[in-house]
Amino acid sequence: MAKTILAVDDSVSIRKMVNFTLKSAGYEVIEATDGQEGLEKAKSSMVNLVLTDQNMPRMDGLTLIKSLRGLPQYATVPILMLTTESSDAMKAQGRAAGATGWMVKPFDPQKLLEVIKKVIA
């Protein structure tokens, strides 16, 4: 059965490219336009991995991660940050919030798939 990934980003173009990359590799993809919607969709459909941007309206990525880690069913689900932010301070916040990894944009499709394969196993 195909694994499902929740892709959260307020950028339409990023969501399209992530969706294309993941679906080409056989993953099912659920999209959300911000952290609030991401949280709602994660609650209504169990996913195998969450890929989220940081800077989004309504709820940012770090807040989404903290909210998800507060849900028992998402205590150990891999959550990857995909963002333009690259400072050590932000990464430290991500790690403290419960992120599994931090990827700085732009992503390479092949590398994205490798990382996902590694953490989702």
Added chain:
Amino acid sequence: MRNDINGSGTSDVGGSTQAKPSEDCLAVQDETQAVLTCLAEEFGKQLHYAHRELNQTQELLNDAINTLIACVTSIHRSVDAITGGVRRTAAESQASGKPTSPAVKTVLNISDQLEANINTAIRTLQFQDITTQLIDHAIHRVSAMNDTLADIKSLSAKAPVDSNGFIDQLCRQKESILHKVANLDEHKTNPVSQGHMGTGEIELF
């Protein structure tokens, strides 16, 4: 409102006698107000144009990116459709111990190159997301400066009754500027550090 009811160089304002500002002082007041108003109007116009041009840039980027993504993904699907059968044939040949024909190898090489180029294209197309964040950041600054100038213009429109009133007006204008700058400072950090479109770093915790 300047009045000199008794012609003595003083005026009665609110029941108390105040020294009438000298003509020089009034001239400085008038000119300062005129400068501030002119500054606010003219620079406000320029910022308005800059804001409009930044918005226009955003719209063009949004328009272009949708088309580019559709093209790249369509090319990828077409290539997959063409080479899918070739790959299956090559795999079957290999599995049965037969050598892969040169023509098949050529097609597979071209397919691999196309795949690599499409990956590069997908990585590079993310420029729109990154530049949009930069432009939004710039628009935010331009809007804040425009608002500040509008405040200055609005405060300059009210003619003060005396020197103290004028100083008070300048103080309020300064406070308005400082308040806006403080708000801007909260958003000072540029969310984008990238200076090129090479693959971003990856760190697993």
